[in-house]
Amino acid sequence: MSTTQLPETSRRRVVTDKIMRGSLVAAFVVALIPLVLVIYYLIYKGLGTWSKNFFTTDPNGSFFGYPGGIRSALLGSIEMVLLASLISIPLGIGSALYLVEYGKQSWFANFVRYLTDVQTGVPSIVFGLFVYIVLVVAKVGGDGFAAWKGSIALALLMLPIVARSAEVVLLLVPGDLREAALALGAPRWRVVKSVVLPTARSGLVTGSLLAVARGMGETAPLLFTTAGALALTFSLSAQMNAMPLQIYTDILSPRAEIVDRAWGTALVLVTLILILNLIARAASRRSKA
Amino acid sequence: MAASATTVAGDRSTLESSAAGRLPDKFLKWGLFAIAGLTLVLLVYFFVVLFGQSTDAFSTFGLKFIFVNNWDVPKNIYEALALVVGTLITSVIALVMGVPIAVATALFITELCPQRLRTPFGGLVDLLAAVPSVVYGLWGVFVLIPHLLPAEKWFASTFSFIPWIGGGTPTGPNIFIAGLILAIMILPIVSAISREVLATVPPSNKEAALALGATRWEMIRMAVLPYARPGITGAAMLGLGRALGETIAVVLVVGNAPNIPNHLFAQGYTLAAVIANEFGEAANTPIHSSALFACGLVLFVVTLIVNYFARRVVAKATGKPRRRLARRSDNAEPATPAVESA
Amino acid sequence: MTTPEGPNTQTPPATTSVQQVEQRLAVPSAATSPAASPQGGHAVNVKELNAYYGSQHSIKNVTIEFPANQVTALIGPSGSGKSTVVRCINRMHEEIPGARAEGCVMLDELDIYAPNVDVTAVRRLIGMVFQKPNPFPTMSIFDNVAAGLRLTGTKSDDLKELVHRSLQSVGLWDEVKDRLNEPGIGLSGGQQQRLCIARTVAIEPEVILMDEPASALDPISTLKIEELVDELKERYTIVIVTHNMQQAARVASSTVFMLDGEVVEHDETNKIFTNPSDERTERYVTGKFG
Numbered sequence: 044m045s046t047t048q049l050p051e052t053s054r055r056r057v058v059t060d061k062i063m064r065g066s067l068v069a070a071f072v073v074a075l076i077p078l079v080l081v082i083y084y085l086i087y088k089g090l091g092t093w094s095k096n097f098f099t100t101d102p103n104g105s106f107f108g109y110p111g112g113i114r115s116a117l118l119g120s121i122e123m124v125l126l127a128s129l130i131s132i133p134l135g136i137g138s139a140l141y142l143v144e145y146g147k148q149s150w151f152a153n154f155v156r157y158l159t160d161v162q163t164g165v166p167s168i169v170f171g172l173f174v175y176i177v178l179v180v181a182k183v184g185g186d187g188f189a190a191w192k193g194s195i196a197l198a199l200l201m202l203p204i205v206a207r208s209a210e211v212v213l214l215l216v217p218g219d220l221r222e223a224a225l226a227l228g229a230p231r232w233r234v235v236k237s238v239v240l241p242t243a244r245s246g247l248v249t250g251s252l253l254a255v256a257r258g259m260g261e262t263a264p265l266l267f268t269t270a271g272a273l274a275l276t277f278s279l280s281a282q283m284n285a286m287p288l289q290i291y292t293d294i295l296s297p298r299a300e301i302v303d304r305a306w307g308t309a310l311v312l313v314t315l316i317l318i319l320n321l322i323a324r325a326a327s328r329r330s331k332a
Numbered sequence: 333m334a335a336s337a338t339t340v341a342g343d344r345s346t347l348e349s350s351a352a353g354r355l356p357d358k359f360l361k362w363g364l365f366a367i368a369g370l371t372l373v374l375l376v377y378f379f380v381v382l383f384g385q386s387t388d389a390f391s392t393f394g395l396k397f398i399f400v401n402n403w404d405v406p407k408n409i410y411e412a413l414a415l416v417v418g419t420l421i422t423s424v425i426a427l428v429m430g431v432p433i434a435v436a437t438a439l440f441i442t443e444l445c446p447q448r449l450r451t452p453f454g455g456l457v458d459l460l461a462a463v464p465s466v467v468y469g470l471w472g473v474f475v476l477i478p479h480l481l482p483a484e485k486w487f488a489s490t491f492s493f494i495p496w497i498g499g500g501t502p503t504g505p506n507i508f509i510a511g512l513i514l515a516i517m518i519l520p521i522v523s524a525i526s527r528e529v530l531a532t533v534p535p536s537n538k539e540a541a542l543a544l545g546a547t548r549w550e551m552i553r554m555a556v557l558p559y560a561r562p563g564i565t566g567a568a569m570l571g572l573g574r575a576l577g578e579t580i581a582v583v584l585v586v587g588n589a590p591n592i593p594n595h596l597f598a599q600g601y602t603l604a605a606v607i608a609n610e611f612g613e614a615a616n617t618p619i620h621s622s623a624l625f626a627c628g629l630v631l632f633v634v635t636l637i638v639n640y641f642a643r644r645v646v647a648k649a650t651g652k653p654r655r656r657l658a659r660r661s662d663n664a665e666p667a668t669p670a671v672e673s674a
Numbered sequence: 675m676t677t678p679e680g681p682n683t684q685t686p687p688a689t690t691s692v693q694q695v696e697q698r699l700a701v702p703s704a705a706t707s708p709a710a711s712p713q714g715g716h717a718v719n720v721k722e723l724n725a726y727y728g729s730q731h732s733i734k735n736v737t738i739e740f741p742a743n744q745v746t747a748l749i750g751p752s753g754s755g756k757s758t759v760v761r762c763i764n765r766m767h768e769e770i771p772g773a774r775a776e777g778c779v780m781l782d783e784l785d786i787y788a789p790n791v792d793v794t795a796v797r798r799l800i801g802m803v804f805q806k807p808n809p810f811p812t813m814s815i816f817d818n819v820a821a822g823l824r825l826t827g828t829k830s831d832d833l834k835e836l837v838h839r840s841l842q843s844v845g846l847w848d849e850v851k852d853r854l855n856e857p858g859i860g861l862s863g864g865q866q867q868r869l870c871i872a873r874t875v876a877i878e879p880e881v882i883l884m885d886e887p888a889s890a891l892d893p894i895s896t897l898k899i900e901e902l903v904d905e906l907k908e909r910y911t912i913v914i915v916t917h918n919m920q921q922a923a924r925v926a927s928s929t930v931f932m933l934d935g936e937v938v939e940h941d942e943t944n945k946i947f948t949n950p951s952d953e954r955t956e957r958y959v960t961g962k963f964g
Binding site: 052056057059060063064066067068070071073074075077078080081084085088134137138140141142144145146151152154155157158159160161162163164165166167168169172173176177199202203206230231232235256259260261262263266267287290291294302305306309312313316317320324 | 354356357359360361363364365367368369370371372374375377378381382384385432433434436437439440441443444453455456457459460462463464465466467468469470471473474475516519523545547548549550552570573574576577578579580584604607608611625628631632635636638639640642643
């Protein structure tokens with residue numbers, strides 16, 4: 044029996060390995076730095092502006108004195124996104140249901156899938172332009188800008204997001220489950236209503252919440268459709284304010300208090316979005332349990 | 333099968349469903365069909381509308397719209413080369429800075445990170461996508477621009493011997509900052525898709541590399557990266573698509589000067605930014621609005637093409653079979669809700 | 675447990691229909707006894723090895739001697755721990771998250787589980803061939819074989835010669851010499867596995883571990899692999915895990931039967947299959963379970 048000596052792994056290889064692995068860790072940290080910094084500044088500059096007035100008064104657009112709070116923007120955002128969700132979520136889930144239950148692999152279904160995927164890549168400002176021409180310039184439903192038109196633009200943006208995630212979730216409902224229900228003699232619509240949708244429910248909720256979070260943060264689609272009035276209104280056919288619009292306008296203001304208000308609004312917006320994201324993730328984790 | 337004593341032998345009428353009974357099913361099917369078809373209709377309509385609004389500009393300026401640099405609002409001349417170049421440069425900067433970091437974080441999460449930390453860490457990176465564009469713009473204007481200015485000045489003077497990258501005088505908003513913010517914004521999607529791609533690398537090849545006496549990094553270099561390269565390319569293309577179309581964050585930090593930037597820290601303009609910036613004042617000038625619509629059309633078509641190819645490349649690389657129903661016998665993978673909501 | 679005495683000098687039980695194999699095993703065996711091999715062989719001794727997957731104790735106090743330049747087979751039902759033992763020998767077991775191993779594995783006089791032992795160096799000396807052939811899909815045939823050599827910075831002029839030698843030693847050279855630049859995965863299953871073996875021997879290990887190397891292959895390829903194993907034992911110590919008892923009988927001079935993470939019996943292959951000492955061994959080899 045002869046003896047063994049371990050061949051030495053060259054120093055260069057060991058060092059390279061350490062350096063490269065270190066860089067991967069470093070890259071991860073670097074990637075998170077902007078997230079930390081953004082949240083830090085939001086809190087640092089934004090928290091101070093939060094006050095009772097901040098949430099209960101509207102921006103008043105005056106050049107002197109107290110510039111007002113963001114009530115109209117907050118409520119406007121909620122209202123417009125709500126309407127956009129009421130449009131895009133059923134349509135998105137409906138589209139996904141068609142693809143999964145009926146269309147399956149037909150050329151039409153694959154084509155629609157493809158287009159939906161592609162639609163998620165359309166720049167959001169294009170949706171705004173589209174609605175501008177089709178609804179605003181054409182003065183559909185009364186003159187010019189209106190909140191519901193902004194909602195339509197948002198819905199166009201949210202629709203493919205809902206549809207894609209819904210399809211993924213619906214596909215996860217096992218085929219055997221559907222077949223068992225059909226074998227019991229249930230008509231297809233019953234199977235969908237009583238078997239497929241309930242099984243997929245938390246996944247559908249997750250996907251929808253993420254789309255809503257996305258919709259809340261969008262500015263570009265609202266620029267030429269709602270155009271952001273300052274006054275509080277609940278009427279969907281009037282111009283309505285929204286938080287992203289308010290921030291956008293406030294950033295360019297020469298008044299420091301208004302810029303501060305922008306930070307405060309941004310903090311509210313990001314907090315809402317983070318809450319939606321957390322709920323969405325909790326819902327998705329529950330569906331895996 | 334009714335076994336009642338009163339059934340006539342051979343009567344199968346109970347098996348026929350009534351026309352009314354079939355109605356909900358038909359209704360459901362065709363209703364859903366219409367909804368699905370809506371997407372197709374919408375996209376075609378987009379194109380038609382945008383095209384219709386742009387014809388004025390294209391007929392006035394022709395191909396000079398894209399190839400000549402003369403965006404002169406007072407004189408109503410709209411030749412958008414500076415915008416096209418600005419869009420490309422900011423996107424390239426975003427890719428150069430964002431993709432390597434995104435891929436590195438994906439590698440970190442899939443290869444180096446302990447199993448139970450993978451989901452939380454992935455979730456953290458994905459959170460970057462939750463910050464809205466306007467908030468990145470706000471942060472860019474008041475935090476990035478002032479804080480980076482001294483560093484930019486130092487960089488420009490230290491590296492002044494490199495053409496274009498050094499030697500200029502940095503002003504506040506510039507294309508570098510725009511590119512940097514775009515890099516941050518595309519990071520989550522490139523990282524998320526890269527993670528999906530990296531998960532498809534066959535573990536057996538990784539084992540084979542280790543069994544030959546490779547270090548961990550050598551294993552990644554030998555067995556993981558070559559396999560994942562096409563998919564990661566697709567991820568980068570998706571990032572590009574996102575960067576090309578990003579509007580609000582860019583319009584706040586790019587400077588909005590319709591010039592071809594002559595150095596890294598010069599001001600610039602992009603196709604998306606010009607629309608957001610000038611739409612208000614263009615409302616009363618038909619040729620101006622038409623030019624803006626033409627910018628939108630170019631943007632629409634280009635992002636459509638980039639995303640089309642990007643999705644194809646990614647689908648091929650992750651070997652995603654045509655989407656099909658799960659069976660309970662499959663090991664059901666948990667559905668990742670659409671993070672890549674770009 | 676009796677220790678194996680030496681190479682199998684009797685024809686194994688004629689359980690195969692291929693007479694060539696019988697002949698081959700009968701004739702050259704005298705010429706390949708360890709005493710006649712040119713360089714000293716390297717023996718592996720597993721001593722009191724315990725392996726865990728998280729809290730699951732899957733290998734229990736296993737001790738096995740693998741003599742130099744011989745083929746030892748590990749047989750047993752699924753879950754008996756035979757693959758785990760083998761993966762502990764080249765320290766691949768610990769690559770699985772949550773897995774660990776304790777005990778001692780001696781390569782000649784070196785305990786590879788000693789602290790401060792460089793795992794990548796161990797794996798250069800103890801190579802592994804896997805159940806499903808796994809050539810690197812993005813690499814050519816040449817690059818596959820050269821993969822391990824490139825890690826240690828072998829110069830490219832030497833590479834050509836070493837790759838050639840390696841492919842010849844697995845009997846693949848003539849089949850692929852004109853297409854070295856084609857992708858490794860373009861070969862048939864049996865060729866791919868020989869390619870993987872070539873990749874392993876290119877770096878000249880001392881021991882080769884094979885985890886069911888032929889189970890994914892057709893019978894003809896299986897036979898070729900077994901012939902190869904028989905040739906390779908002249909230069910390497912070989913441990914082969916197999917589900918196929920006939921295969922163990924054909925290639926291995928001694929066989930270890932494992933059950934539930936423990937060694938039940940370790941003896942000359944012939945004895946294990948014709949007259950095992952333990953009743954459990956007897957039930958397994960006669961097909962009563964597993």
